[in-house]
Amino acid sequence: xxxxxxxxxxxxxxxxxxxxxxxxxxxxxxxxxxxxxxxxxxxxxxxxxxxxxxxxxxxxxxxxxxxxxxxxxxxxxxxxxxxxxxxxxxxxxxxxxxxxxxxxxxxxxxxxxxxxxxxxxxxxxxxxxxxxxxxxxxxxxxxxxxxxxxxxxxxxxxxxxxxxxxxxxxxxxxxxxxxxxxxxxxxxxxxxxxxxxxxxxxxxxxxxxxxxxxxxxxxxxxxxxxxxxxxxxxxxxxxxxxxxxxxxxxxxxxxxxxxxxxxxxxxxxxxxxxxxxxxxxxxxxxxxxxxxxxxxxxxxxxxxxxxxxxxxxxxxxxxxxxxxxxxxxxxxxxxxxxxxxxxxxxxxxxxxxxxxxxxxxxxxxxxxxxx
Numbered sequence: 001x002x003x004x005x006x007x008x009x010x011x012x013x014x015x016x017x018x019x020x021x022x023x024x025x026x027x028x029x030x031x032x033x034x035x036x037x038x039x040x041x042x043x044x045x046x047x048x049x050x051x052x053x054x055x056x057x058x059x060x061x062x063x064x065x066x067x068x069x070x071x072x073x074x075x076x077x078x079x080x081x082x083x084x085x086x087x088x089x090x091x092x093x094x095x096x097x098x099x100x101x102x103x104x105x106x107x108x109x110x111x112x113x114x115x116x117x118x119x120x121x122x123x124x125x126x127x128x129x130x131x132x133x134x135x136x137x138x139x140x141x142x143x144x145x146x147x148x149x150x151x152x153x154x155x156x157x158x159x160x161x162x163x164x165x166x167x168x169x170x171x172x173x174x175x176x177x178x179x180x181x182x183x184x185x186x187x188x189x190x191x192x193x194x195x196x197x198x199x200x201x202x203x204x205x206x207x208x209x210x211x212x213x214x215x216x217x218x219x220x221x222x223x224x225x226x227x228x229x230x231x232x233x234x235x236x237x238x239x240x241x242x243x244x245x246x247x248x249x250x251x252x253x254x255x256x257x258x259x260x261x262x263x264x265x266x267x268x269x270x271x272x273x274x275x276x277x278x279x280x281x282x283x284x285x286x287x288x289x290x291x292x293x294x295x296x297x298x299x300x301x302x303x304x305x306x307x308x309x310x311x312x313x314x315x316x317x318x319x320x321x322x323x324x325x326x327x328x329x330x331x332x333x334x335x336x337x338x339x340x341x342x343x344x345x346x347x348x349x350x351x352x353x354x355x356x357x358x359x360x361x362x363x364x365x366x367x368x369x370x371x
Contacts, residue, residue, distance in 0.1 A: 027127070028143050028157045029120055032228035043153045044236045059266035065090035066273075069190065070101040072197050087194070088201025091289075095281040095296030096261045098273055099194070099250075104186045106275045112183045113254050116224040116309055118173040119159055130159070130170045135352035136345070138168035155236045155302055157226040164188060164220035165318075180222055184313060187250050188220055190277065191315045194248060202289055204328055209288060212326055213317035215247070219344070223312040227258060230302040238300030238308070243359050245344075245351050246282040246316030253278075256308035262297040283347075283362045284316055287339045290325035297358060319345040339365045 031037070067090060068075075071083040090097035119127075119141075132140030141159040162168050163184045169177040192215065199209035210216060227238040238258060252272075253259070259270040259278065272278055280296040300310075317323055324341040342365050351361045 026143070027120075027124060028155055029226060029228050030124060032155075032230070038231050040155070040230060040232045040236050041153075044155055045232075046152055046235065046237055046240075057266040059263060059268045062263055062266075062268055064261070064268065064270065065094055065097040066276075067097050067099050067194075067279075068101050069099050069103065069193070073103075073193055084197045084201050087197045088293075091198060091201070091281055091285070091293040094261070094263060095294050096263075096270075096298070097279050099190070099277040099279050100273060100275075102190050102277060104183075104190065104277075108179070108183055108186065109252055109275065112179050113252065113309055113311060115173070115176040115179045116159070116226075116311055117254075119170065119176060119224065120157060120226045120309075122172055126172055129172075132160075136349055138162040138166075139170060141170075152240075154239055155227060155230050156238045156300070157228075159222070159224040161222040162219065163222045163313075165217045169222075184220060184222060187277075187313045188315065191220075191248050191250060191313075194279070195315075198248075198285070198293070202292065202326070202329060203332065204326065208326065208328065209247075213247070213284070213288060213323060214321045215315070215317060217318045218316055218321075219246070219319055219348075220313060220315045221246075223314065225300070225308075225310045225312070227300060227302060227308040227310075229304050229306060231304055233302035233304050236302055238302050241297050241299045241358055243295040243297050243362060244280060244282040244312075244314055245284065245348050245361075246314040247285045247288070249280050249282060249312050249314040251278040251280075251310055251312045253311070254307075254309040256303065256306050258300050258302065258308045259310070260299050260301055262299075267299075282314060282316065283359070284323050284344065286362065287323050287365070288326050290329050290333075290335060291338045292329070295359065295362065316348070317344045319343075319348070323347070336367070338367050340367060341365075 065086065067087050068083060071079045075083060127141055130139050130141045139161050143157050144154045163180065167181060169180055195209050195215060196206040200206050230236055241262065257269060257271055260267040261270055270278060280298060281293055283295045285293050286295045321344050322341040323344055325337045325339055330337055
């Protein structure tokens, strides 16, 4: 990987007007394929931040936890109990883990990534059909994170689609929608089983988390990311440090690494095992657990050698659910709520309309001196 953990300060004046319509943006794919490109445009340059030395450190010693999904669903009672313990420890210590033996066919995972490549290979005009106008539009593609407000642009093209409880999807390329429907169904099943184990790891019943946050009708989003080769990967980012909204995000990639997770003040390079899911905890699991399970901060770094494709499927509460800490955890642990309630739809809209900056949105619902 060409970028191994530079420190970035993304707060600087952009040359791109904040009110510039997204449809005028050139895709990163098209920019990266420009003949003879050797430098990135100034609007993509992140400047070094000398006051954030800790975040520049790369941890090469720590091992990311692994959860064997089959032990959660078909193991002996003792094996399942151990798997639940391991799952809870991974949520508490890392907010990130790998899931193996999950039952989703490797052929489906490979096919959906090929479908993602096919979508990004569409012409600029074809992709503009699906650009969307509002952050809560069910189908939206574009570049960076939110090109209308980003002060620095990110070396990334994306497709975001609301796929549950109502399935939306682009009509191109042919066959992509059918693949996505099956893939999202299978990943939703994996996510719900993980959430049952996480609920039990908190000392609750397996179904408590799902019931409290209406996960049965909860939002699932299909987020495809394209990170083309960057001529100056040490100067730019694919995505800045941030946590995810929702409960859990499952991610797969095309064999090209670039995801880094923050752990104890250092960045850890994520090297995915074949046919595994990369899973990170989201802000609403932190809220539900009243801070016991922290959402993970992560970022995407770049390479100048290959195109990285990743596919994330975050799952959250239903859009109308007001997310608060679980009452049982408040009562059992004799603690005050550490977060105020906010409707998931409002939280999602606020995050997607803002610049990504660590946990800045979660901090808005955090109660001071809640311990």
